[in-house]
Amino acid sequence: MLVTGASSGIGAAVSVLLASRGCRVVGSGRRAEGLTVAPDGSLEAAVVADLTEPGSAAGVVEKAVATLGGLDVVVSCAGAGWEGAFTTMPPAEIDNLLDINLRAPLHLAHAAAPHLLASGGQLVLVGSIAGLVGVPKEVAYGTAKAGLRGLADGLRIEWSSQGNPSASSSARPTVTLVSPGAVATPFFSRRNRPYSHSWPHPMPVTKVARRIVRAIDRRQEDVVVPAWLGLAVRLNGGLPGLYRALATFPWHIQRLPSG
Numbered sequence: 129m130l131v132t133g134a135s136s137g138i139g140a141a142v143s144v145l146l147a148s149r150g151c152r153v154v155g156s157g158r159r160a161e162g163l164t165v166a167p168d169g170s171l172e173a174a175v176v177a178d179l180t181e182p183g184s185a186a187g188v189v190e191k192a193v194a195t196l197g198g199l200d201v202v203v204s205c206a207g208a209g210w211e212g213a214f215t216t217m218p219p220a221e222i223d224n225l226l227d228i229n230l231r232a233p234l235h236l237a238h239a240a241a242p243h244l245l246a247s248g249g250q251l252v253l254v255g256s257i258a259g260l261v262g263v264p265k266e267v268a269y270g271t272a273k274a275g276l277r278g279l280a281d282g283l284r285i286e287w288s289s290q291g292n293p294s295a296s297s298s299a300r301p302t303v304t305l306v307s308p309g310a311v312a313t314p315f316f317s318r319r320n321r322p323y324s325h326s327w328p329h330p331m332p333v334t335k336v337a338r339r340i341v342r343a344i345d346r347r348q349e350d351v352v353v354p355a356w357l358g359l360a361v362r363l364n365g366g367l368p369g370l371y372r373a374l375a376t377f378p379w380h381i382q383r384l385p386s387g
């Protein structure tokens with residue numbers, strides 16, 4: 129298994145959980161010190177790379193395949209945020225957010241695709257609730273994460289007919305989109321502004337990691353964590369006008385956890 133963003137937060141927690149179940153995990157991140165290899169840590173190997181660099185995602189996949197001999201699961205978790213009014217956002221930050229939250233996962237999926245098609249494996253994209261419903265002050269971040277929805281939907285259809293033709297449908301690659309609300313990780317201290325909402329409190333990272341591992345076990349396609357946030361997604365999809373009215377009401381849905 130390959131996990132990007134394994135040096136911190138959700139990716140680190142997922143890596144530890146997978147390794148504790150006997151999975152062989154190659155982790156990637158920018159900081160070597162966050163990637164601990166066995167016997168001191170949970171990773172079989174670490175790949176230090178900035179995924180926004182051209183060719184980097186393909187290089188990470190290549191190194192993971194060289195270590196593991198193939199790929200059963202790829203968890204695309206590396207990401208970053210920025211909060212503030214859209215009009216005040218420096219243009220370079222727009223590029224940064226699109227690069228790490230959308231362009232990098234797209235290239236990672238592209239490089240991993242032949243291996244996942246060969247193994248009938250699973251691609252797990254870590255999106256955000258901000259990619260499924262509009263979240264004020266996270267417009268560029270939400271736009272990038274919304275792109276993962278398109279990636280997941282398109283690949284599901286493309287791979288449903290392209291997977292190993294001799295395999296049963298359950299052996300074809302699964303594409304999972306995990307969309308969390310606010311999670312207690314260094315994410316918020318690393319972006320330009322810390323988390324400032326009094327409610328809801330960011331959920332423990334272990335809750336999201338366990339949910340991701342369950343989605344891998346069960347080959348689930350769409351996971352919103354916590355589950356109740358799925359109501360907002362359904363409302364936004366079915367009655368967007370009503371959702372928007374509620375979202376502009378000061379103490380209602382605009383306080384939805386983001387990240």
Ligand SMILES: NC(=O)c1ccc[n+]([C@@H]2O[C@H](COP(=O)([O-])OP(=O)(O)OC[C@H]3O[C@@H](n4cnc5c(N)ncnc54)[C@H](OP(=O)(O)O)[C@@H]3O)[C@@H](O)[C@H]2O)c1
Nearest residue numbers: 133135136137138157158159179206207310311313315387
């Ligand atoms: N925390 C939340 O509230 C929340 C909510 C919804 C979705 N998410 C999503 O969950 C994912 C993980 O976030 P987190 O909360 O675990 O944040 P985090 O603790 O800040 O971890 C982010 C990870 O992404 C890696 N990363 C960032 N930029 C990178 C780059 N240019 N190249 C390679 N790796 C890079 C970091 O590597 P280094 O440490 O080596 O820099 C780190 O491993 C992200 O996609 C985020 O958008 C988070």
